[in-house]
Amino acid sequence: MSKIKVFAPGTVANLVCGFDILGLALNEPSDIMEVSLLDEPKVIIHNRDEYNLPTDPEKNVAGVVFLSIMEKIGGNTGFEVTIEKHIKPGSGIGSSAASAAGAAVAANHLLGNIFSTDEVIQFAMNGEKLASGVKHADNIAPCILGGVSLIRSIHPLDVTSIPCPELxxxxxxxxxxxxxxxxxxxxxxxxxxxxxxxxxxxxxxxxxxxxxxxxxxxxxxxxxxxxxxxxxxxxxxxxxxxxxxxxxxxxxxxxxxxxxxxxxxxxxxxxxxxxxxxxxxxxxxxxxxxxxxxxxxxxxxxxxxxxx
Amino acid sequence: MSKIKVFAPGTVANLVCGFDILGLALNEPSDIMEVSLLDEPKVIIHNRDEYNLPTDPEKNVAGVVFLSIMEKIGGNTGFEVTIEKHIKPGSGIGSSAASAAGAAVAANHLLGNIFSTDEVIQFAMNGEKLASGVKHADNIAPCILGGVSLIRSIHPLDVTSIPCPELxxxxxxxxxxxxxxxxxxxxxxxxxxxxxxxxxxxxxxxxxxxxxxxxxxxxxxxxxxxxxxxxxxxxxxxxxxxxxxxxxxxxxxxxxxxxxxxxxxxxxxxxxxxxxxxxxxxxxxxxxxxxxxxxxxxxxxxxxxxxx
Known part of the structure; x- marks a missing residue:
């Protein structure tokens, strides 16, 4: 089974006046995840950092994203992930989004990119739901797309990339x-x-x-x-x-x-x-x-x- | 004294979701004004249309704009204007703004463009104040600048042109x-x-x-x-x-x-x-x-x- 290394960047949501609709991706800090497919429908999580986050997939941001993707595709596919967080949980620069987005992009990649970007964003939003109780995409979208993202609407999902100067x-x-x-x-x-x-x-x-x-x-x-x-x-x-x-x-x-x-x-x-x-x-x-x-x-x- | 003919376009303010901050200029309809300088500090207004608008400068949208400019420059300068409105007053497509913006741009032109665009917009806003009781620029700005205008702020005035597709x-x-x-x-x-x-x-x-x-x-x-x-x-x-x-x-x-x-x-x-x-x-x-x-x-x- 192939294994990939994923770099999921920190993000700044809201950008002051754009509460719930704007976000921007940072070059630093960035989480690192190693992800591979399993041929049984389970999720195995290892932590390689100091944060002691839950390894029960139901209680882990990346875990619930993998589970939601497995629920969608069915069959005997699972995921094993080693998470090395550099974005401190609770910092306000998109720590949960990086885990969620990294998991969703990684899973889609390993599955042969069968999902559209909008679908990947939606899978990742399940991680935000676990982390904060609300499905929001103002960290998820820029984490996945880079640059500045506008989330015009969540239901239905309407995400647009905004050109961004070198800042x-x-x-x-x-x-x-x-x-x-x-x-x-x-x-x-x-x-x-x-x-x-x-x-x-x-x-x-x-x-x-x-x-x-x-x-x-x-x-x-x-x-x-x-x-x-x-x-x-x-x-x-x-x-x-x-x-x-x-x-x-x-x-x-x-x-x-x-x-x-x-x-x-x-x-x-x-x-x-x-x-x-x-x-x-x-x-x-x-x-x-x-x-x-x-x-x-x-x-x-x-x-x-x-x-x- | 030189005389100029001014075409001041109708405008669509708000653009649905942009209440008080966005406006767009139309190619039709358009008011026509003929304006010339006077060498005494008074404003003479003639109407060449069916709308019977006041010719007392204090009660006329173009009139108050001319008066505000005369107050600024002092001296013995006045304006004579013949107004031929094609934008029906009360239509909601910037009739008062066309009179106000047309007057302000015309006066500035006849005076040798001594005022900046922001100043011209501000003079024109005096006409909107007379017409609606509120100094707003979401018709004035696109009428003067063309295209789509964003009025980010009125105090201080912050107007930006937004690129606009061929619509x-x-x-x-x-x-x-x-x-x-x-x-x-x-x-x-x-x-x-x-x-x-x-x-x-x-x-x-x-x-x-x-x-x-x-x-x-x-x-x-x-x-x-x-x-x-x-x-x-x-x-x-x-x-x-x-x-x-x-x-x-x-x-x-x-x-x-x-x-x-x-x-x-x-x-x-x-x-x-x-x-x-x-x-x-x-x-x-x-x-x-x-x-x-x-x-x-x-x-x-x-x-x-x-x-x-």
Missing amino acids: FVTVIHPQIEVRTSDARQILRQQVQLKDAIRQWGNIAGLVAGFCKNDLDLIGRSLEDVIIEPVRSILIPGFDEVKANCKAAGALGGGISGSGPSIFMLSRDEAAAKKVEAEMKKVYDKIGIAYHTYVTTVNKNGVRIEALK | FVTVIHPQIEVRTSDARQILRQQVQLKDAIRQWGNIAGLVAGFCKNDLDLIGRSLEDVIIEPVRSILIPGFDEVKANCKAAGALGGGISGSGPSIFMLSRDEAAAKKVEAEMKKVYDKIGIAYHTYVTTVNKNGVRIEALK
């Missing part, structure tokens, strides 16, 4: 816990029409900025008047990080997914590194441990290498 | 009155977050569709779950027109501005004409008089010709 991305993951389900629950279910209008002006501006390679427009559009004001209270230092990073030259940024990671987009590496220094300063002062990444937009999504 | 536009103006102020007042000031998310998915999809020349995506994104369900009750036959036009091949469409006109986008002229026939059928049956237009996107905005 640098700085991410800081403060080592605190923000549960996605909590971050969802604190949102108000009603919003002011005037705020919604401002938000959709920003979303339209952000998409236009990506398409037209207009970095200033991207920067002006990275504004969220609905979600960020509520969610950012869960992230100590958020306002200071944001203000200092923009002063240091970031185009803009905000909460990555539901947090606690914060991301900033910059037009060049020098700016992205200055931004990293500003982020570190704030959390050094507050006294919260962190990881940072200075990376670029991953244009290709999940990558597969053949193994012997 | 056909069918418009029907049923001869009923929907006052812009009424159409604003019936809107709910609170919206469900889930509806807002669906709306901004559609807006992002529409902008991406325009930028990527993806007509199917444009069609799928022409959906409004917030404004149209409320406003369309003011327009008899709306649901039937929309359903029949889509069945006849329209990509999609909806209320033009605050109505009562309805517009539909199509990929070719044959479809646009079928759509026109469907629109007529509905209003013939209901027994409401109408005008229709089958036209294309105006890519250039207000056009100026020199007169002797």
Whole structure:
């Protein structure tokens, strides 16, 4: 049986004003999975990392994705996977999506690419359902497709790739816990029409900025008047990080997914590194441990290498 | 003194899901204005149409735009204008915007283009303030710039042109009155977050569709779950027109501005004409008089010709 090595990138969902509809893939960090077919209908999971995630397929994000694919194809096919996570669970940069998307793309590859990209995304969404209780695709889609993805609709699934300039991305993951389900629950279910209008002006501006390679427009559009004001209270230092990073030259940024990671987009590496220094300063002062990444937009999504 | 002839096109604001932020210019109908400078600080208005609009500059949309420009430049400059409206006031295809934008562009031209495009848009917005009580730019901007305009923000003004495919536009103006102020007042000031998310998915999809020349995506994104369900009750036959036009091949469409006109986008002229026939059928049956237009996107905005 052939074995493949899969690289599933981290992702930034929402992109500030695009709550639930936009996401972007990162070149770092990236999970690594080794996957092979089994000739019996079971899923075997090995962990090769420090996170002690469940190896029961029903309770594992990659596991439920494999199971959903096996349910679809029937017969005596199963999967064995070794997961080496580099995207820390709960970081807000698409850790569960990387496991889910990596599993779905890997399985489809091993099965001879019998499923369309939309189908692969839908299988992967079963992993998000397990992780957060909600089937969403704003990490899954960019993880699979690379670049910036627009998820116009989930039912029916309508995913589109948005052209994306060469941007640098700085991410800081403060080592605190923000549960996605909590971050969802604190949102108000009603919003002011005037705020919604401002938000959709920003979303339209952000998409236009990506398409037209207009970095200033991207920067002006990275504004969220609905979600960020509520969610950012869960992230100590958020306002200071944001203000200092923009002063240091970031185009803009905000909460990555539901947090606690914060991301900033910059037009060049020098700016992205200055931004990293500003982020570190704030959390050094507050006294919260962190990881940072200075990376670029991953244009290709999940990558597969053949193994012997 | 030199005299110029100005063609100011009709416009479709909102574009279904882009309430207050998107607009598109039409090649038909178009107002015609003849404008010249005066060497005294007054505004003289002549009407050359059937609409009997006020000629008191303080009460005339073009008049207040000229006055706002005169206030800015000071001195002994004034304007004389003859207005020949072809865009019926109250039609919902940017009649007041054409007068306001035509006046602002004409004045700037006669003054040697001393103002930036943003300034010209801002002068023209004074006309919209008079017409509807609100300074908005979703008709003004496309009227001046042509094509599709995104108004990301009014304060501060942030206007961007969006690339636009070659599209056909069918418009029907049923001869009923929907006052812009009424159409604003019936809107709910609170919206469900889930509806807002669906709306901004559609807006992002529409902008991406325009930028990527993806007509199917444009069609799928022409959906409004917030404004149209409320406003369309003011327009008899709306649901039937929309359903029949889509069945006849329209990509999609909806209320033009605050109505009562309805517009539909199509990929070719044959479809646009079928759509026109469907629109007529509905209003013939209901027994409401109408005008229709089958036209294309105006890519250039207000056009100026020199007169002797």
